[in-house]
């Protein structure tokens with residue numbers, strides 16, 4: 001009976017994942033980018049003064065951003081996964097796209113290190129350097145970007 005209940009529970013989840021399964025890579029990369037944003041954006045809100053500065057939170061979000069930057073992000077853009085907000089140029093200029101990804105990963109990793117020091121000026125500067133790598137890629141490879 002227990003096993004049957006598990007099967008029923010799992011079956012109930014299927015409609016929710018069906019869309020992602022049409023092209024799992026799109027869901028993967030959007031989830032990855034959302035996680036990047038959740039950490040980077042919160043540091044940004046403090047850098048911009050939108051929410052109060054908190055050394056421990058800056059260090060924590062920086063640490064997680066650094067961890068995320070070690071993931072193999074390119075898994076999100078395999079051949080044949082055109083769609084979402086990704087521009088087709090990604091698949092014709094894959095080397096360029098990958099270089100921009102590596103630049104982001106390097107700067108995000110540094111932001112994690114700097115965030116741990118509590119040095120606000122250094123954190124602001126490294127936040128800016130990391131943000132440039134987002135923009136540099138979005139400008140060339142993402143649809144409908146405002147910045």
Ligand code: HEC
Nearest residue numbers: 030033037040083084085086100101104133134137141142
């Ligand atoms: C090497 C390229 C690249 C870099 C670097 C990059 N992005 Fe992205 N990002 C993309 C692409 C391409 C998409 C569109 C994904 C799709 O929908 O197919 C995207 C989508 C997003 C989205 C929307 C996700 C969703 O749910 O649709 C957010 C938010 C985002 N990026 C934030 C960031 C932030 C913040 C940074 C830097 C800290 C960053 N990105 C760095 C390429 C990049």
